[in-house]
Amino acid sequence: MQTSELHDIASTLRRARADAEPVTAPTKTWPALDADSAFAVQRINTEAAVADGDRVVGYKLGNIAKVMQDAFGLDQPDYGYLLGSTFAYEGVPQERQRYIEPFVELEPAFILEHPLRGPHVTVADVINAVEYAVPAIEIIDSRVENWAIDLPDTLADNGSTGAVILGGTPRRVTDLSLSDTRGILHFNGRPVIEGNTRNILGNPFAATAWLCNRLATYDIAFEPGQVILPGSCLQAVPMNETGRWAGTFEGWGTVEFGVSTA
Template sequence: MTELLTPDRESTERIGEAAARLTAAAGTRTPCAPVRDLLGADDVDAAYAVQRRLTEARTAAGARRVGAKTGLTARAVQQQFGVFQPDFGVLFDDMVVGHTEPLALERFLQPRAEGEIAFVLGRDLDLPGATVADVLRATEFALPAIEIVDSRIAGWDLAITDTVADNASSGAVVLGTTPYPLAGLDLARVGMTLRRDGEPVSFGAGHACLGSPVVAVAWLAREMARREQPLRAGDVVMSGALGPMVPVGGPGRYRLELDGMGEVEAVIEATEESA
């Protein structure tokens, strides 16, 4: 197992500065400059230290951790940002809504939508060497899901450290309401269509997600166990995009259709502030 390094004093100060910058951006709803000027473009350990600091602050303020998400799993999404390795972030209770439950546009800064498959765990998945078989045994059921990704970094100008520090560019998650057992499902072959107000805007399939969403969850389980944040029974796990993400330029209805796994709809509503 790779040993994680303890930050020195200078690194700790830079981690604090990066966390403060992202906190201010979220609080003022004004995107900030990338944090890679503080962390470097490829110091992933430092970026996860920022993410953990922000997670601890959010938990202290009353948020409840309910799962995790993988990011940058689809080649199409990697090419959109020029970042070619996966990452992960934490899901909180106030980020998760159900099919057709409205989301206020004003809660986001630069939202984009992507279609995914969510795994709901029935057992802990805390093995540093977790395999695909472990994922299949631990998963109670899967759901169609839409992730509304968002970035506190201005213009989505990202290196891997920017998105990791920013909780993997997380925004909100919309879950379907019909559970699907994994038995008999070939998730690598599940086709996806994402529609905006009825018009198709993104296409994909399960194999775009690191070969299969199950493979993506196995990667996530290993990485989170290595970083002492293991996946637990009851966690919702977003396995990653099945195709390109699309901008959310205003209010609208985003409907995800998955072959053999039903549908889920995200409703983005304008408020007086965002109208």
């Protein structure tokens, strides 16, 4: 695709995010958009955000679990940058009107002590690189109308990122059983859905290795201190009502946030 077209797609998605107004899927308007050109769009908007004072603080993997792929009609994972501006706090309610059609996910988050660079990163490399893990909630939100997305659409939209909330119970990964940890999502004290970290490509270390090796294609490496989101352990749940969400990993900890109308 021509550079001018990539910038047109980037500005269209940037306006949609700023206005919280959905747009037609980019692949409908620009049929030549593929995964690599979509990542170029993602990079354009990330560089624009950094130039405007934001910063890259990590990377995310999405739709790695089959339940997520089935829910959004995809057969491959998506991935994107994590920007500092997308991180929120447990004690600060999220305003529903800031989003278009948001969903809530529960997943572990890894904070790195050592760098990781693909290709050929292994699960052992990931375990050695992670300093600690915390429970996390990701709010995903597509700028594409009705979530009518193909893989290039969500990649151009930075993996449909909305917001990230990190919990306050850091643990060394050697103290966790991330190949078999049950996660439960509650809304207003009522259990909504549950899953298991084994849904994240067998375990989230494997998902992180996959992500690192995939992004090496674009000459991206993970740096110490960065946050890595390896994907949700359960199917995402619509965030339509005001109230309080809580995601709990059994034997580990809980991450919570509220939703308000203003």
